[in-house]
Amino acid sequence: MKRVALFTMIFALTAVLAACGDTKDNVTQASQTDTKQQEVEAENQKLKEEAEALKKELAEKEAAEQNEAEVETAVEATTVAQEQKIAVTAEMMSLVVPNLVEGGVIDPKTYNYLVDHVDLFPALTAETKKAASKEVDSTITSRHLFKNINPYLDKMVKVTGSVVQIQEEETDYGTVATIHIMDDNGNSMIGYYNNSTGDILDGDDVTMRGVPTATYSFENIGGGTTIAILMAISTVQKVQ
Numbered sequence: 001m002k003r004v005a006l007f008t009m010i011f012a013l014t015a016v017l018a019a020c021g022d023t024k025d026n027v028t029q030a031s032q033t034d035t036k037q038q039e040v041e042a043e044n045q046k047l048k049e050e051a052e053a054l055k056k057e058l059a060e061k062e063a064a065e066q067n068e069a070e071v072e073t074a075v076e077a078t079t080v081a082q083e084q085k086i087a088v089t090a091e092m093m094s095l096v097v098p099n100l101v102e103g104g105v106i107d108p109k110t111y112n113y114l115v116d117h118v119d120l121f122p123a124l125t126a127e128t129k130k131a132a133s134k135e136v137d138s139t140i141t142s143r144h145l146f147k148n149i150n151p152y153l154d155k156m157v158k159v160t161g162s163v164v165q166i167q168e169e170e171t172d173y174g175t176v177a178t179i180h181i182m183d184d185n186g187n188s189m190i191g192y193y194n195n196s197t198g199d200i201l202d203g204d205d206v207t208m209r210g211v212p213t214a215t216y217s218f219e220n221i222g223g224g225t226t227i228a229i230l231m232a233i234s235t236v237q238k239v240q
Contacts, residue, residue, distance in 0.1 A: 121194065124195065132156065136156045141159075143187070162203065191230075194233075208235070209234045
């Protein structure tokens, strides 16, 4: 009887131990599963972060390329505008000189000056008007120009006088004003200004800044001949 009881106890203990072993195996398997799950989640998170980083990099690259394209477009537009502006100044005077002076051509020094100072012909903003004023060589007068214009073909000069005649017309270069003034020395200065002159009229006193371009002559209303200095005008303003 005692042996039966002993066997029964051993069997029960074996069953308990087996149960404990199964529980331990289940816990181990569960722990391994959790670890693998965490590893998978960590890997997914890493892949997600890499994808976000790549997406951000591609967006930044696309934005940079778009910005670069916009800059290139702006530069091209500025270049075209600059070239057009050069044509309005230097090229216009290249046509005017031969039309007024028989066999005449614009001097390369004058042409290059107009090209190099394209923003000053005409000078329409406060900044460019100030720059034009700084360019003026105040030692040069109309008497110097009538004596010999050649040394001053690439110099900015200033002349003041009374308007003998002023005319404006629409051309392929836009509005072009022809301004004939007579200064205090009795010398005629004729300026070509690529813009409207506003409220300036015949008889007004004005100051013109510009580059001497040629000496030429024309018949005046009195039947005589007037010798004049032709100028490419940067600024013209009424003297108050």
